[in-house]
Amino acid sequence: MEERANPATGTLAAGTSDTFGSVAAGGLMCLLSMSSIQIGAALSSTAIATYGPVGATWLRLAFAAIILALVVRPRIFTYSRVQWTSALVLGTTTALMTMSFFAAIGRIPLGLAVAIDFLGPLAVATFGYGLSRRLVWPLVAALGVLALARDGEGWVGDAWGVLFALGSGVGWAIYIMMTKRIGASFKGLEGLSMSLMVAAIVATPFGFSGAVPKLDAYGLIEMAGIAILVPLLPYTLELIALRRMPTASFGILMSLEPAIAALAGFVILSQPMTLLQMAGTALVVAASAGATFSARQ
Helix, strand or coil: CCCCCCCCCCCCCCCCCCCHHHHHHHHHHHHHHHHHHHHHHHHHHHHHHHHHHHHHHHHHHHHHHHHHHHHHCCCHHHCCHHHHHHHHHHHHHHHHHHHHHHHHHCCCCHHHHHHHHCHHHHHHHHHHCCCHHHHHHHHHHHHHHHHHCECCCCECCCHHHHHHHHHHHHHHHHHHHHHHHHHCCCCCCHHHHHHHHHHHHHHHHHHHHHHHHHCCHHHHHHHHHHHHHHHHHHHHHHHHHHCCCCHHHHHHHHCCHHHHHHHHHHHHCCCCCCHHHHHHHHHHHHHHHHHHHHHHC
């Protein structure tokens, strides 16, 4: 399935252009993708308050699945058993991962949630390429997360928020390991479309009853917009970016995402950051970039 690439390992490989303009364009697409994801996550706070984390997740997945299915028109009845199995596994993982992440950002600051979530890809990069000196990167990231969790007065958020973020990180790690397999099974965006449909169906029993009674015309427009911000626009931008730049450069750029998440939390959600939390964000970014560089070596 051609989905979001692993920011630590650059799972999705693509052709690389040698021209500076092409690489620069790819870099701009990466930045736009990360900004879209984190702005979408920050703007989801209202939806989470209205529909609950699970209801907001179901609405986002449902709209994304419908929009992409109309565009891609996957050939549902022509897929093999292997393709269906891959789509079911990845779709289920996507649903659980997204519900966990939305539950996390409803309880803890966005920057902290994303930093904890990044521990999943870091673990894949570290253990997937052997242990040795690469163990330093998860340790650096863990120190950064601890720094992010302190606001000068005490620990930020609650234990449930941290546990939900950790669950999302585990889901992201599984998602990464499934991406290559499903990407080889489907053409174009068909794998993404199928897995989003599965994810929406998996989330339906949990989110339907809590979301539909509260949904109005404004809510329909709001959730359709959030679905475009996350995941449709980012996934498309990243796929194009990977055709224009080396995967190592892509992975290092994606390491900026915790910092962008912290900035989105500050600007949109008015979540201030202390100097210690800024340093923690820098440590998580450095750990992700270091893991990417080590994996490429």
